[in-house]
Amino acid sequence: MPAAAQVYCVGGAVRDSLLGRQSDDQDFVVVGATPEVMLAAGFRPVGKDFPVFLHPHTQAEYALARTERKSGRGYHGFTFHTTPDVTLEQDLARRDLTINAMARDVGGHIIDPFNGQADLAAKILRHVGPAFAEDPVRILRLARFAARFADFTVAAETLCLMQGMVQAGEVDHLVAERVWQELAKGLLEVKPSRMFDVLRACGALQRLLPEVDALFGVPQRAEYHPEIDTGIHTLMVLDQAARCDLPLSVRYAALCHDLGKATTPADILPRHHGHEGRSVGLCKIMSQRLRVPNECRELAVLVAREHGNVHRAAELKASTVVDLLERCDALRRPQRFQELLAACQCDFNGRLGWEARPYPQRPYLQRMLAAVQQVNAGAIAASCSSPGKIPERIRRARIAAVAAVSEDAAKQPE
Structure with a gap:
């Protein structure tokens, strides 16, 4: 690096250090250099839109200081200008938030032209x-x-x-992949409901996720949902999943599980008969539009379809429990079934005043699955003289196993 070039740590690493948080990413801006200088120093170029380089040893990102100019709609519509005379302040001026527009020089001095430290202190x-x-x-x-x-x-x-941006139609030009990328990151944050609160407040939720936006204002029965509002309940379920540190697939399922309640006929409110089937349809539409990964989409559809059945687990006959397990493909995909149960518990506890209530349905169905897993389908098949009868004999054995465990569970003292 030539003596004229200056290197600054920028963005999230500076912000997080001031907050006393650990930051995994270290990004740097180089002022006073050219692509040729970076290449000569052994840096490896990455990216197509503007000059970003990887350090030859640490692999940290070093970007040339740049300015940008709007040249089209959406987030792709920019042209970038990088020359050695672009200043650090000009580079920081193009950043999004004041708390992300600070830099730190090699001596540890903070450069803060937009009062990011004051906004950090004021939150x-x-x-x-x-x-x-x-x-x-x-x-x-x-x-x-x-x-x-x-x-x-x-x-x-x-x-x-x-x-104003929403009203001008700017968000309508966002591509699905980028929306999902940011949405997925937000779902994994400490309180994901806040993301949806902000999107709703500015009007972007209605444009990007109309299926979720439509839930707000839809009433539910107060004896089962003291919070009443379906949108509020959905966000409470989502935050419950975050408190339990559950994976992205479960959090996305929490977001989607009650989408059908927005389309409940007005004359039957606040009841929501048949909302599970309607939720499945809307979940598929939203997931396809956002190009949601298969793992997240499949679990969301499963939770939307089955959460009512899981809640009623103790009332189900042994044969119906086996139907549920088979419909969920629980024997071949037990981990996904565990995620279904986790999502259903979040649905149960994500209600006003219900946050600490026990959810016995989860361990109950875990025991039922364990019982079915003990049925030796291979041995049954080997002992059956008529191949056509094998499926029914396996099913009867599974039902008997569930019935036995269910009977034992019923005998246990409260």
Whole structure:
């Protein structure tokens, strides 16, 4: 690196160090250099849009200081300018939030031209400048940061700017892959409900996830849902999954499990007969539009379809329990079945005042699955003289195993 070039640590690593948090990523900006200089120093180029290089030893990302100009719709519509005369402050000015627009030099000094430290202390998410409005992905990023920093508030002027972006149709140009990428990150944050609160407040939720937005204001029976509002319940279930540190697939299933309640006929509210089937259909539509990975989509459909049956597990006949296990493919995919049960428990506990209630259905169905797993299908097949009768004999053995365990469970003292 030539003596004229200056290197700064930027972005999340600076923010997290000021918050006393550990940061996994270290990003650097180089001021006063050219691509040729970086290559000569052994850095490896990556990316197509602007010059980013990997350090030859640490593999950390080093980007040349740059400015950008809006040249089209959506988040792809930018042209970038990188020359040795681009300053650090010009580079920081194009960043999204003030708390992400700080730098640290090699001596440890913080460069903070947009008062990010003050906003960190005040716990405010604030845009750096008007350029925020040029990139609709920043709405999703801010919402994701709200889920990470759950006690931060969005600056009023930033929320107003986001609302204007939505009204101008900017979010309509986001591609599905990028929406899912940011959504998945937000779902994995400490309080994912905050992401949806922010998206709803600026109007982006209705444009990006209309199936979820439609849940708000839909009533449920108060004796089963003291929180009443279906949208609020959905976010409570999602936060319950986060508190239990459950994987992305379960959190996405939590988001989707009651989508059908938004389409319940008005004349039967607050009851929601048949909402499971409607939830499956809407879950498939939303998942296809967002291009959700198969693992997440499949579990979400399973939870949407079966959560009512899981809640009623203790009332089911042995044959119906076996039907449930087979329909869920629990014998071949026991881990996914465990995730189904975890999601159903989050659905049960994600209700106002129900957060600590026991959910015996989960261990009950775990015992039922263990009993069915003990049935030796191979031995039954080998002892059966008529191949056509094998499936029914296996089924009868499974039902008998479930019935025996269920009977033992009924004898246990409360």
